[in-house]
Amino acid sequence: MVGTSTSDLEKEKDGGFKNATLKKLDELLKGILTDVVKEEDFTGKAGQSILLRVSGYEFKRIGLVAYQNSGVLTPANWRRFGESVVAATKSAQATSLGLTLANFGPVDEASLNLRAHSIALGMSLRSIQKFLV
16 A cells, blocks of 8 residues: 555656656556546545556555645544555455555654554554444
8 A cells, every 4th residue: 555645646747646656656557557546536635545456566456545635744644544544455355465655755753653653553443443343
């Protein structure tokens, strides 16, 4: 899964992604990512996700999950993002998960640790939610 925002989805004049991570991923997938984002109208609105089934790689699926990118990103925003990641993972019936952000932005070590903790907390809470009901 790749965490994205609306700004990460901005395009170059040639139609490719400006974001280096998404650009490289799209090259690896031979343009499939660009096509699916356009066809599925994936805008990067918080909580939005898309999953692609791919073959010929060490992974079976690739997904984009959007997080809020306007204003101040609080631990609660990152927790909700973690919850969205787990929801997308469950809908794909995946048994394992790798997660990165398309853009980490300028962030100090303490902020990065808080972000990672908040994402992990959201993922944990969403994962055990069915047991709490």
